[in-house]
Amino acid sequence: MKLYTYWRSTTSYRIRIALNLKGVGYEPIPVNLVAGEQRAEGYATLNPARGVPTLVLDDGRVLTQSMAILEWLDRTYPEPALLPDDPFERALVQAAALGLATDVHPVNNLRVVQRLKQMGHSQDETVAWMNDWMEQGFAAFAALIRPDTPFCFGDTPGLADICLVPQLYNAHRWGADLTPFARLTEIEARCLALPAFAAARPEAQPDAN
């Protein structure tokens, strides 16, 4: 399959980790978000939201939206499982992951930063905007995961870890103060020690610059 991806995209990073964890090979196709390639008409027919990631299956069918792709991957390639089977336990993991996917990432992504700058905000004001949402979001995330497991919800990484690591990459980039979130950065270090996460890192991508 083909993955339309951008090296620094938080949501592309989630899918790269999951594909690696599942051992599913893919061809990465870079979409340069800073250059606006996601707004080209040809790409927009594949992904009407004009974002990344887009996953094109071997039969040509197309999937978009990272959280939908992650669940599809987990159903299609069940091992190792990214979500528990029990509906309640599953909803707890999804709630933590969705906290980052809805309360942090959308207010902190590239198009919002670009818009704030167009509206005349300084770099300092943009940094404050980013960090305030991150601080609230990471505090909620830390309260929703288990307090004492190697990964967010157990002995192996799952959906919550897959959303956490890319969001922390963005946090480091923006200089967020992560000292109140030692449990999260410990989990991050444990994840990045795994080949599946390490190979998915932005810096390890062919389009990194």
Place this chain on the structure above:
Amino acid sequence: MKLYTYWRSTTSYRIRIALNLKGVGYEPIPVNLVAGEQRAEGYATLNPARGVPTLVLDDGRVLTQSMAILEWLDRTYPEPALLPDDPFERALVQAAALGLATDVHPVNNLRVVQRLKQMGHSQDETVAWMNDWMEQGFAAFAALIRPDTPFCFGDTPGLADICLVPQLYNAHRWGADLTPFARLTEIEARCLALPAFAAARPEAQPDAN
């Protein structure tokens, strides 16, 4: 079960619709977001993200994040189904719903509007911010759903319709131009003719004012 809800909250509205469609009774507990009741310490222990909805089950267990709650409801009360069983078809419905839940709602919710005002933006600038994200989000949504079914993906309402109707309520409130989105407002009218949607409307809630 108990649902912590706010009459005008887009995400609470989603859960009210789903509970009504499933025929699951619940006790609504209003949380006045404008008065900041979601930030009270007692509430934050229930919902660390300090938002609504929060669903408290009869055994006292707590679920947060509307998209996680919706999937839990669909697994726990399978009829009528909100999502198809087929993994690919399921991912298409989720992608449309998540487009609204991640690309529109989080940049258009109350806390972001309050923040823009704190940053000195006028009502006109805030309205332009809201409408630009809505226009992009509704255009993507319209391209992701089926072109010719009574509801977004078939003959009965599902997850995408449950996300669409509350987002359109917000669009009407902010004066968005919906003339390019006739298919969406037609689906909205069809949904609101159903008792499950009508009873979930903001204006029909005990805390409406």
